Amino acid sequence: MYKSYRFRIYPNEDQETLIVKHIGSCRFVWNHFLDMRNKRYAETGKGMTYKEMALLLPALKKENKWLNEVNSQSIQQVVMHLDSAFHGFFKKIGKYPVFKKKANGGSFAVPQNFKVEDNHLIILKFKTPIRMFVHRKIEGHMRSLTVSRTSSGKYYVSILADTGIQTPEPKEIEAESSVGMDVGITEFFTTSDGLQIGNPWNLKKSEKKLAKAQKQLSRKTKGSKNRNKAIIRVATIQEHIANQRMDFHNKISDILTRQYDTIITEDLNVSGMIRNHHIAKSIADAGWSSFFSMLKTKALSRGKNMIEIGRFDPSSKMCSECGHIYALKLSERTWTCPECNAFHDRELNAAINIKRFGLIKTGVPTDSGELTPVDTVTSALSLLEKEGIRQVKWLKQEAHVL
Ligand SMILES: [Zn+2]
Incomplete structure (x- = not known):
C-alpha cells in the first residue's frame, strides 16, 4: 500500500x-x-x-x-x-x-x-x-x-x-453500515442518515481577502516593485485557500471512511457536471474531484467500499417513501409527495434514494435495515464536532422535533 x-x-x-x-x-x-x-x-x-x-x-x-x-x-x-x-x-x-x-x-x-x-x-x-x-x-x-x-x-x-502493508479485504456490503451521499450546490453534501455538511465558511472569509488583494493588484503599474509584491500576496492567499480546503476534505473523508463500510454516491464524473454552467462555479469552488479522489484512496486503504450509481438514476425526483416520480423543479428545496403526502427535504430524499439504488445495484436487500443505527450518526456527529467542523445539521432529528 x-x-x-x-x-x-x-x-x-x-x-x-x-x-x-x-x-x-x-x-x-x-x-x-x-x-x-x-x-x-x-x-x-x-x-x-x-x-x-x-x-x-x-x-x-x-x-x-x-x-x-x-x-x-x-x-x-x-x-x-x-x-x-x-x-x-x-x-x-x-x-x-x-x-x-x-x-x-x-x-x-x-x-x-x-x-x-x-x-x-x-x-x-x-x-x-x-x-x-x-x-x-x-x-x-x-x-x-x-x-x-x-x-x-x-x-x-x-x-x-x-508501507509494505497489503490493502485490507473489502468489508461486506450491508444496508446498516452503508451511507448514501448527495453532493450539493448550496450544501457540501447530505447523507442518507440526514447529516448535512455545509460548505466551509472560513473559506468565504479568505475569498473576500483574495478579492480585495486581486483588486489592489489590478491597480498597480506593470513592472513596478509594488506590483510584484501584490502578485505574491494574491498567490499566498490562493495557497492558503487551497490548504484550508485540503484540510477540510481530509477531515471529512477521514470521518466518513471510519464511520461507514460502504459509501454510495452518484457517478462522480465531475467534468460532466462542470459542463452544466449553472453549477459549474460552485462545483469548481468546492473542489469535488480532489475530495472524491481523497475519499476513494482512504476507503481503499481501510477496506471500505465505494459504489457509484448511474448519473441518470432519478435520485432527486423520486419519492423515497413510495417511489412516485415527481416533476421536481431546481428551485424547490422541499416538497410534498402528491401520492403519499410524505414531506421531503430535497437533498435528504436524494441521498436516501442514492443509498437504495446503490444497494440494489450490488444485490443487497433494501427492505430491511434501511436505517443506520442512531449510534453511528451520533458518533459521526461527535467526530465532526471534535474536528471543529461547524457547518453540520442533522435533518432527521430536526424533522422529529417539528
Ligand atoms: Zn410518495
Missing part, C-alpha cells in the same frame, strides 16, 4: 537556483515532446510511444547542453508523465495534455537516488542537503519524490512511500 507525505523544504540560494533550473528544464522537455507529438499526429495520424521519445532524449541534450545540469532521471520522468497523460486521455480519464506555461511555480520528480536524514532532504544531483521540516514520521520504503515551488515562492516535497 502506498502512502504519500508532503513536507515544506527550505533551500538555500544555490539550491533554489538549481530547483528552478530543474523545473525549467522539465517544462522545456515536456513542451518539446508535446509539440513534436502534435505535429507528428497532424502529419501522419500517429502518436509517439514512450520508447520513441526516450530514444530522442540524448540528441536533445546534445543540442541543449544546459539540460545536462539537471538530474537526468527527472527529465526521463517528464517523458514518462507525458506518455501516461496521453494514455489517460485515450482512456477518457484525463484531459488532452497542454503546454506548460512559464510561471512562478512548477515541479519536478526524482524517482530514485534520494534520502531523508535528520530533517534534511538529500538528492544526489544536489551537492548539499536541503533543509526540511519533517512533521511526521515517514512509514515504509520511499519510492519517489516530487519537489515543487508554489507561485508565492514556497518549496515543498511530496514523498510516496510503500
Whole structure:
C-alpha cells in the first residue's frame, strides 16, 4: 500500500537556483515532446510511444547542453508523465495534455537516488542537503519524490512511500453500515442518515481577502516593485485557500471512511457536471474531484467500499417513501409527495434514494435495515464536532422535533 507525505523544504540560494533550473528544464522537455507529438499526429495520424521519445532524449541534450545540469532521471520522468497523460486521455480519464506555461511555480520528480536524514532532504544531483521540516514520521520504503515551488515562492516535497502493508479485504456490503451521499450546490453534501455538511465558511472569509488583494493588484503599474509584491500576496492567499480546503476534505473523508463500510454516491464524473454552467462555479469552488479522489484512496486503504450509481438514476425526483416520480423543479428545496403526502427535504430524499439504488445495484436487500443505527450518526456527529467542523445539521432529528 502506498502512502504519500508532503513536507515544506527550505533551500538555500544555490539550491533554489538549481530547483528552478530543474523545473525549467522539465517544462522545456515536456513542451518539446508535446509539440513534436502534435505535429507528428497532424502529419501522419500517429502518436509517439514512450520508447520513441526516450530514444530522442540524448540528441536533445546534445543540442541543449544546459539540460545536462539537471538530474537526468527527472527529465526521463517528464517523458514518462507525458506518455501516461496521453494514455489517460485515450482512456477518457484525463484531459488532452497542454503546454506548460512559464510561471512562478512548477515541479519536478526524482524517482530514485534520494534520502531523508535528520530533517534534511538529500538528492544526489544536489551537492548539499536541503533543509526540511519533517512533521511526521515517514512509514515504509520511499519510492519517489516530487519537489515543487508554489507561485508565492514556497518549496515543498511530496514523498510516496510503500508501507509494505497489503490493502485490507473489502468489508461486506450491508444496508446498516452503508451511507448514501448527495453532493450539493448550496450544501457540501447530505447523507442518507440526514447529516448535512455545509460548505466551509472560513473559506468565504479568505475569498473576500483574495478579492480585495486581486483588486489592489489590478491597480498597480506593470513592472513596478509594488506590483510584484501584490502578485505574491494574491498567490499566498490562493495557497492558503487551497490548504484550508485540503484540510477540510481530509477531515471529512477521514470521518466518513471510519464511520461507514460502504459509501454510495452518484457517478462522480465531475467534468460532466462542470459542463452544466449553472453549477459549474460552485462545483469548481468546492473542489469535488480532489475530495472524491481523497475519499476513494482512504476507503481503499481501510477496506471500505465505494459504489457509484448511474448519473441518470432519478435520485432527486423520486419519492423515497413510495417511489412516485415527481416533476421536481431546481428551485424547490422541499416538497410534498402528491401520492403519499410524505414531506421531503430535497437533498435528504436524494441521498436516501442514492443509498437504495446503490444497494440494489450490488444485490443487497433494501427492505430491511434501511436505517443506520442512531449510534453511528451520533458518533459521526461527535467526530465532526471534535474536528471543529461547524457547518453540520442533522435533518432527521430536526424533522422529529417539528
Ligand atoms: Zn410518495
